[in-house]
Amino acid sequence: MAEIILLENAAATQAFGVKLGRTLPENTVILLKGDLGAGKTTLTQGIGLGLGITEAIASPTFTLVNEYHSGRIPLYHLDLYRLEPAQVDSLYPETYWEGEECDPGLTVIEWSERLPYLPESYYQIELRHTQNDQRQAVISAVNVKQPLFVL
Ligand SMILES: Nc1ncnc2c1ncn2[C@@H]1O[C@H](COP(=O)(O)OP(=O)(O)O)[C@@H](O)[C@H]1O
Numbered sequence: 001m002a003e004i005i006l007l008e009n010a011a012a013t014q015a016f017g018v019k020l021g022r023t024l025p026e027n028t029v030i031l032l033k034g035d036l037g038a039g040k041t042t043l044t045q046g047i048g049l050g051l052g053i054t055e056a057i058a059s060p061t062f063t064l065v066n067e068y069h070s071g072r073i074p075l076y077h078l079d080l081y082r083l084e085p086a087q088v089d090s091l092y093p094e095t096y097w098e099g100e101e102c103d104p105g106l107t108v109i110e111w112s113e114r115l116p117y118l119p120e121s122y123y124q125i126e127l128r129h130t131q132n133d134q135r136q137a138v139i140s141a142v143n144v145k146q147p148l149f150v151l
């Protein structure tokens with residue numbers, strides 16, 4: 001079952017991210033979907049603010065993964081835009097959500113459509129452009145114990 005919220009402007013997208021960053025527990029994965037410019041990085045920047053991360057959150061389009069350790073829990077920010085599924089495989093994205101080799105944190109994945117396999121449990125947020133250049137966030141939760149109470 002999906003829930004839909006309207007994000008009227010970039011500030012609303014960021015504010016939604018702040019709520020997520022303040023409230024989500026460690027070992028959470030957020031899969032972000034949506035076209036270029038849909039607001040995935042904007043949302044992630046809000047998540048970083050909500051976690052209390054002090055560094056600027058840049059798009060990891062070239063680095064593929066950025067790790068931030070200055071917040072409440074670690075943030076692992078992946079962007080799979082430039083990758084084919086086979087290349088994603090060799091990035092071992094599960095390293096971030098399995099939490100065995102990394103400190104358990106919040107894993108946010110832009111262009112999660114490119115994942116060749118999915119985590120056991122995750123939130124999915126799809127950002128869609130509306131006709132008047134606002135955004136809709138279509139949110140679903142797969143195998144997570146609690147729904148997103150921040151909505
Ligand atoms: N809810 C919104 N309504 C209108 N514009 C938005 C909204 N959210 C983000 N934006 C704008 O859209 C662009 C999104 O860019 P970005 O976050 O880098 O997208 P993506 O990472 O999905 O490619 C930014 O210019 C941002 O200011």
Ligand SMILES: [Mg+2]
Nearest residue numbers: 040041059110
């Ligand atoms: Mg982006």
